[in-house]
Amino acid sequence: MTLTIDMTGQVVLITGGTQGVGAATARKFTEAGAHVEVCGRTTPEPGAVPWSFTALDVRRADQVEAWVAEVLERRGRIDIVVNNAGGSPFGRFEEGSPRYYSAITELNFLSATYLARAAYPALKEARGSVINITSISARRPSPGTAIYGAAKAALENLTGSLGAEWAPDVRVNAISCGLIATDSALSHYGDEEQMQRVAATIPRGQLASPEEIANAVLLLASPLAGHITGATLDVDGGGEWPSFLGASPNGNVFVTAPAAV
Numbered sequence: 001m002t003l004t005i006d007m008t009g010q011v012v013l014i015t016g017g018t019q020g021v022g023a024a025t026a027r028k029f030t031e032a033g034a035h036v037e038v039c040g041r042t043t044p045e046p047g048a049v050p051w052s053f054t055a056l057d058v059r060r061a062d063q064v065e066a067w068v069a070e071v072l073e074r075r076g077r078i079d080i081v082v083n084n085a086g087g088s089p090f091g092r093f094e095e096g097s098p099r100y101y102s103a104i105t106e107l108n109f110l111s112a113t114y115l116a117r118a119a120y121p122a123l124k125e126a127r128g129s130v131i132n133i134t135s136i137s138a139r140r141p142s143p144g145t146a147i148y149g150a151a152k153a154a155l156e157n158l159t160g161s162l163g164a165e166w167a168p169d170v171r172v173n174a175i176s177c178g179l180i181a182t183d184s185a186l187s188h189y190g191d192e193e194q195m196q197r198v199a200a201t202i203p204r205g206q207l208a209s210p211e212e213i214a215n216a217v218l219l220l221a222s223p224l225a226g227h228i229t230g231a232t233l234d235v236d237g238g239g240e241w242p243s244f245l246g247a248s249p250n251g252n253v254f255v256t257a258p259a260a261v
Contacts, residue, residue, distance in 0.1 A: 005222045008033035011075045012221075013068070015058050015115060016085030017051075018044050020182040021133065024210035025082055026051050028218045037071050040085070058085045058111035059103070061118075068118040078122035080221045083112035083155075084133045088148035101147050108151035109158075116162065120170065129171040129229075131220050132159050133213070136178045136236050156232050163230020171229040173220045178236025181207040203238030 012029045016022040017038030026036045026049070036051035043055050054070070056063040071078060086108040091100075116130050123130065134152045142149030159174040166172055179198060199206050216235045219225055 005032050005218055005224065007080075007218075007222070010034045010079040011071065011077050012036050012080040012082065013071065013078060013115065013119065014038050014082040014084055015111065016040055017082075018042055018049070018053070021177070021180065021210045021213045022082075022084040023049070024214035025084060025217050028211070028214040029080075029221075032218060034080075035075060037067075037075070039067055058115070059106040061114040064111070064114040065118045068115070068122070072122055077126055078119050079126045079128040081115055081119050081123065081128070081130045082133070082217055082221075083115055083130065085111055086133065086135075086148075086152070088145045090144045092144070093146045096147065104147040105151050108148055109154045112155055113158065116172075120166070124166075124169045127169055129173065129221050130162070131217050132156075132172070132174040133217075134159075134174045134176045134232065136176055136234075136239065138176065140240070159232060160230045167229055171225070173225070173228060173230070174232040175213060175216050175220065176232050176234045176236065177208065177213055178202060178234075178239065179207045180213060181209055201241055202236070203241060206237065208235060208237060 007029055010029075010033075012026075012034045014022055014026050014029075014036065015038075017026045017036075018040045022038065022040075026038050029036050030051055037054065038049070038051055039054045039056050039058065041055065041057055044053060054067050056067055058064055068078065088104050088108070112132055119130075122128075132155050134156050135149070137145060137149035138152035138156050140149075156174055156176070159172055162170075162172040179202065181195075195207070213235055216233060220228065220233065
C-alpha cells in the first residue's frame, strides 16, 4: 500500500525558503503539487529554484502584508503558511544591545505574527493551516542565544493560543527542531570531528536533515493531521542525552551515549 500526500492546487507561503529547512520544505510541497511562494532577503540566481520568490524583510509588517496581498491577487487563495525564517548569531547576553535584542525577537517571533495575521482571512476561507518552526532552545537553557530561545518559546505559546482561538477554521501547529545538518551547521560547530561529537549528544546519534524537518511540515499541513491543532511536534532525534550520563559510571550501558568531555 502506497500512501501519498497530494497538495495539488494549494498555495503555500514559506518564509526564509532559499536554503536549509525552508528550501527543503519548498521542494517537498512542490513535489506534492502545491504552488509555492517563498520570501527572503537574498534573491536566488535566476532559474535556481522552481518556485516563486519575493524579496522582502519579514521583520517589516508592511512588506509582509504587501506580499500576502500580491499573492492573493495572483493566486486567488492561500492555504498554508510556514513561518520558517529565524536564526541568531552566538553572543553573550550582557554584550547585546537593545537593537540586537529587538532584531532577534522580530525575526524569530514577530515575523510569524505579522504573516499569520495578514494571511488569516484567506486561511479561514480555505480552512487552511499555519506551521511555525521553533526550536529545542525554546524549552531548555540556550546560553549564547538566550533571546533566540526566548523568542521561540513565545512562538510555541502563540501556537497553542491560536490553535484554540482560530479553531475550527484554521489549524495552527509548530515543529520543534533539534540540531539540523544545514550548510551553516559546520561553520557553527567547527569541523567534521566536532560535528560528530555534537551528534553524539542526540539519542538517535545524528543531526536531522532538512528533508526530515520538511517531511514533518508536509505531514502537519496535510489532511492526515486534520484533528491536530495547537500542538508542537518534536522532531529532534530524541532530544538531548542527560548530561550526567556522560560522567556516570553507569552511563556506558547506553551504547550511543556520548563520552564525557
